[in-house]
Amino acid sequence: MIVKVVNINRHNEHPLLALCKPINEYSIFVQTVRKWKAIDPEHGFQKAVEECIAHNILREYLERKTKEVINMLLAEYNYEEDIAVQRAEEREIAFAEGIEQGIEQGFHKKAVESARILKQLHCDTAMIIQVTGLSKEEIEAIG
Structure with a gap:
């Protein structure tokens, strides 16, 4: 064209x-x-x-x-300012994604710890799955 x-x-x-x-x-x-x-x-x-x-x-x-x-x-267009704004937005998104990932990891770690305690108390696997949200495989892998 x-x-x-x-x-x-x-x-x-x-x-x-x-x-x-x-x-x-x-x-x-x-x-x-x-x-x-x-x-x-x-x-x-x-x-x-x-x-x-x-x-x-x-x-x-x-x-x-x-x-x-x-x-x-x-608000005249300024290329350098536009790039700086885009980079700042990318950093904010990455930071938010990092926080979200950290929260998910924290929840998973807490669920595994709860499952470990429930297993030590000889609770039924089905109940541990219901309480923690972990899969049967994840619960069986807990030592």
């Missing part, structure tokens, strides 16, 4: 900008965001949205979705 990538930055003057009003307006919006972010790093996104609305650039969309657009701009 071949995908054609088009640079819609205004300075490239791609013919698509003249043919498609929403893409042209989006290109203007991006240019406006860059301008305002350089002028006012703290409030640039909000000012860019306000300017575009005032100049009828993506007006209807920006009026309906201002908060979403600003939140998206504030």
Whole structure:
């Protein structure tokens, strides 16, 4: 599959900008965001949205979705941060799986110890299976 990538930055003057009003307006919006972010790093996104609305650039969309657009701009994709978040999530999953495995091993160890005591008390194997949840083979293997 071949995908054609088009640079819609205004300075490239791609013919698509003249043919498609929403893409042209989006290109203007991006240019406006860059301008305002350089002028006012703290409030640039909000000012860019306000300017575009005032100049009828993506007006209807920006009026309906201002908060979403600003939140998206504030949460710009950062590859390194994304990788760090993924690694942290993987560590949390591994830790949780380790805890779960440890708990299961602890329950099994306790069941084996209970079965050992019940065997020493000469309890019936069927009862030991019912009490501990161990298999007949596991109980018979207990010395």
